[in-house]
Amino acid sequence: MPIITADNLVKEFRLPKRYGGPLGGLRTLFTPAYTVKRAVDGVSFTVDEGELVGYLGPNGAGKSTTIKMLTGILVPTSGMLEVAGLVPWERREENALRIGVVFGQRSQLWWDLPLIDSLRLVGKLYRVPAERYRRNLDRFTELLGLGAFLQTPVRQLSLGQRMRGDLAAAMLYEPPLLYLDEPTVGLDVLAKERMRSFIAEVNREHGTTIILTTHDLADVEKLCRRIIFIDQGKVLYDGPVQRLKEQFAPWRELVVQLVPDGGELPPDELFDLPGVEVARREGAKVWLRFDPKLIPAPRLIAQVTARCPVSDLAIVEPELAGVVRGIYAEREAALTP
Amino acid sequence: MTRTWSNAPAYAEVVRIGIRSMLAYRTRFFFSALQIIVQIYVLRVVFTSVYAGQGSVDGITLRTTVVYLTLANLQGFFSSSFLDYFIRSRVREGKIASELARPVGFLGQMLALQIGSTLAMLPLLVVAFPLAWLVGGMSGPASAGYGALYAVSLALAYVIIVLLGLIMGISAFWTLETTGIAMIYSLVAQFFAGALVPLWFFPGPLRVVANLLPFQAMGFVPVSIYLGLPDGGNPLAALGLQCFWVVALYLFARWFWGRAHHRVVIQGG
Numbered sequence: 276m277p278i279i280t281a282d283n284l285v286k287e288f289r290l291p292k293r294y295g296g297p298l299g300g301l302r303t304l305f306t307p308a309y310t311v312k313r314a315v316d317g318v319s320f321t322v323d324e325g326e327l328v329g330y331l332g333p334n335g336a337g338k339s340t341t342i343k344m345l346t347g348i349l350v351p352t353s354g355m356l357e358v359a360g361l362v363p364w365e366r367r368e369e370n371a372l373r374i375g376v377v378f379g380q381r382s383q384l385w386w387d388l389p390l391i392d393s394l395r396l397v398g399k400l401y402r403v404p405a406e407r408y409r410r411n412l413d414r415f416t417e418l419l420g421l422g423a424f425l426q427t428p429v430r431q432l433s434l435g436q437r438m439r440g441d442l443a444a445a446m447l448y449e450p451p452l453l454y455l456d457e458p459t460v461g462l463d464v465l466a467k468e469r470m471r472s473f474i475a476e477v478n479r480e481h482g483t484t485i486i487l488t489t490h491d492l493a494d495v496e497k498l499c500r501r502i503i504f505i506d507q508g509k510v511l512y513d514g515p516v517q518r519l520k521e522q523f524a525p526w527r528e529l530v531v532q533l534v535p536d537g538g539e540l541p542p543d544e545l546f547d548l549p550g551v552e553v554a555r556r557e558g559a560k561v562w563l564r565f566d567p568k569l570i571p572a573p574r575l576i577a578q579v580t581a582r583c584p585v586s587d588l589a590i591v592e593p594e595l596a597g598v599v600r601g602i603y604a605e606r607e608a609a610l611t612p
Numbered sequence: 613m614t615r616t617w618s619n620a621p622a623y624a625e626v627v628r629i630g631i632r633s634m635l636a637y638r639t640r641f642f643f644s645a646l647q648i649i650v651q652i653y654v655l656r657v658v659f660t661s662v663y664a665g666q667g668s669v670d671g672i673t674l675r676t677t678v679v680y681l682t683l684a685n686l687q688g689f690f691s692s693s694f695l696d697y698f699i700r701s702r703v704r705e706g707k708i709a710s711e712l713a714r715p716v717g718f719l720g721q722m723l724a725l726q727i728g729s730t731l732a733m734l735p736l737l738v739v740a741f742p743l744a745w746l747v748g749g750m751s752g753p754a755s756a757g758y759g760a761l762y763a764v765s766l767a768l769a770y771v772i773i774v775l776l777g778l779i780m781g782i783s784a785f786w787t788l789e790t791t792g793i794a795m796i797y798s799l800v801a802q803f804f805a806g807a808l809v810p811l812w813f814f815p816g817p818l819r820v821v822a823n824l825l826p827f828q829a830m831g832f833v834p835v836s837i838y839l840g841l842p843d844g845g846n847p848l849a850a851l852g853l854q855c856f857w858v859v860a861l862y863l864f865a866r867w868f869w870g871r872a873h874h875r876v877v878i879q880g881g
C-alpha cells in the first residue's frame with residue numbers, strides 16, 4: 276500500500292509584474308499583469324511505507340515546490356495528492372501531525388531563543404505526552420550530540436548544530452513520514468556522515484518513510500535504493516539507483532596500468548577498438564570507457580593484454596555523480612541553441 | 613470544540629514563546645518606550661503653545677487635552693500589535709512555512725504570540741507610567757463608572773488593534789513587499805486613532821472620515837470615555853461601535869485568511 280500517491284501534480288506560480296519605488300507594492304497589488312512559471316509540471320509517483328527515496332534534480336527543478344505541496348502549505352494548481360489517506364492542503368493540521376519536515380535552507384527554530392525552547396514548543400504543538408517527550412529528547416540529544424548547545428540561542432549556533440537541532444525538532448514527535456529538503460547542505464564531511472547514519476537509522480529502526488532531496492550524490496548512494504529524478508518540473512527517471520546508471524551511463528571503465536616497453540609508452544591509438552574510447556590518461560595509467568554490449572569485459576581485457584604489457588587492471592562502475600553530471604550536461608547542451 | 617481544548621497547552625506554550633522572544637529584544641523595546649515618553653513631552657509642549665494661555669478651546673481645557681494625549685500614547689504603545697510586522701517579514705523570508713506546517717491553526721498561533729508579547733511588555737509600565745505622568749499629565753477617570761467603562765473599552769480596543777494587525781499581516785500574502793504600505797498604514801492609523809491630535813479638534817469633514825474608520829475605536833474611544841466624553845456623546849453608544857468593529861474585523865480576518873491560505877506562496881527554495 277503506498278503511503279504517498281501523487282498523480283499529475285502541477286504547480287504554477289503567477290509572478291506579478293513588479294513596480295519599483297516606495298509605492299511599488301501598492302501598484303503591484305492593483306495590476307493584473309503577471310507571468311506564469313510552471314514549477315512542477317505533471318509529476319506522478321507513489322511511495323510505499325518504509326521507503327527512503329532520493330528526490331533529485333538540478334537547481335530549480337521543482338523539488339522544494341513538490342515538498343511544500345506534500346506538507347500541505349502549498350496548494351497545487353491541478354493534480355491529486357494523497358498522503359496517508361489525506362489530501363494535505365485540505366487537512367493541513369491533521370496532515371502536519373504525521374509528518375516531519377526539514378528545510379535545510381531555513382530553520383523552524385526560534386532564532387533568538389535557546390534551542391531547548393523550540394524543542395519544548397514542538398513537544399506541546401504536537402501533543403507529545405510529557406514522558407515520551409523526555410525519552411525522545413534524551414535520545415535525540417545523544418544521537419545528534421545536542422547536549423552542548425541545548426541552552427544556546429539558535430542564532431549563535433553553527434550551521435551544522437542548527438541543522439541537527441532542526442532534525443530533532445522534526446522528529447521529536449516520531450512522525451511516520453519525514454521530508455528532508457537538503458538536510459546536508461553546507462555540512463562538513465564528518466557532520467554529513469553523522470547526518471547520514473542518523474537518517475539511515477531512523478529509516479531502519481522505526482520504518483519511517485523518508486523523502487530526501489540533496490545535491491550531494493554521496494548522500495543518495497549511501498542512503499537511497501530508489502531515486503526520482505526530476506527536471507523542469509517533469510519526472511525524468513523513477514527507479515533504483517543502479518538502473519539510472521545503466522540507463523544514462525551504459526558504459527563502464529577499465530583502468531589499465533601499463534608497463535613501459537623499453538622506456539616507451541604505447542600511444543592512445545593502440546586502444547582503437549569498436550565501442551572503446553580513452554576517457555582519461557595519466558602517464559602509464561589509462562581509463563578506457565567501454566560499452567559492455569559492444570565489447571564484453573573479458574574480450575576487452577584479452578585484447579588489451581595481447582597488445583601491450585600490463586601490470587594492473589580494474590573495472591569501475593560509473594559513479595552516480597559522474598552520471599548525473601552527464602545528464603545535466605546533455606540538458607544544458609539541449610537548452611542552448 | 614474538543615479539539616480546541618486539547619490544543620490549550622500548545623497555545624499556552626506559544627504564549628510563552630511570545631513572551632520569551634519579546635524579552636530577547638528588551639533593549640530595543642526599552643528605547644521605543646523612551647521614544648513614546650519623548651513624544652508625549654513634545655505633544656504637551658505643542659498643545660500648550662496652541663492654547664496660548666486660553667482656559668479652553670472648543671470647551672475643552674488644556675489639562676484635559678494633555679491628559680488625553682498622555683494616556684492615548686501610553687495606551688497605544690502598550691496595546692500595540694507586532695503581528696503586522698511579524699507576519700510580513702516571515703512571509704517575505706519564506707519562514708512562514710514553519711507556522712503553516714504546524715498542527716494547530718495559524719490564526720490561533722498568531723493570537724497566542726501577540727498575547728505573549730503584550731504580557732512581556734506590561735512590566736515596563738512600572739517605569740513608563742510615572743515617567744509619562746511626569747512629562748505629560750495624568751488624572752483619575754472622570755468617575756468610578758467611567759473608569760469601569762474605560763476598562764471594557766480598552767479591552768475592546770486591544771482586540772481591534774490585534775485584528776487590524778493580523779489583517780495587515782495577512783495582506784502580505786498578496787503583496788509580499790509592503791514596506792511602503794505598512795509605513796503609510798501606521799501613520800494613518802495613528803493619526804485617525806487620535807494619538808497626535810484628539811478627534812474633538814478635527815475639522816468637520818475630517819471628523820466624519822475619522823468616525824467612519826475603525827482606528828478611532830483603537831485609541832480615541834477608550835481615552836475619551838476615561839475622561840468622561842468631554843466632547844459629548846453616549847458611552848454605551850461608543851462601546852457599541854467598538855463591538856461592531858470587533859465583530860466586523862473578526863469576520864473579515866477569518867474570511868481574508870481563508871482566501872490567503874489557498875493562495876499561499878512560500879518564498880525561496
Ligand SMILES: Nc1ncnc2c1ncn2[C@@H]1O[C@H](COP(=O)(O)OP(=O)(O)OP(=O)(O)O)[C@@H](O)[C@H]1O
Binds near residue numbers: 332333339877881
Ligand atoms: N515563490 C515562488 N514564486 C515564484 N516562482 C517560484 C517560487 N518558488 C519557486 N519558484 C520557481 O519554481 C521553480 C522550482 O523551484 P524549486 O524551489 O521547487 O526548485 P528546487 O528543485 O528545489 O531547486 P534547488 O535545487 O535550487 O533548491 C524555479 O524555477 C523557481 O524559480
Ligand SMILES: [Mg+2]
Binds near residue numbers: 881
Ligand atoms: Mg530546493
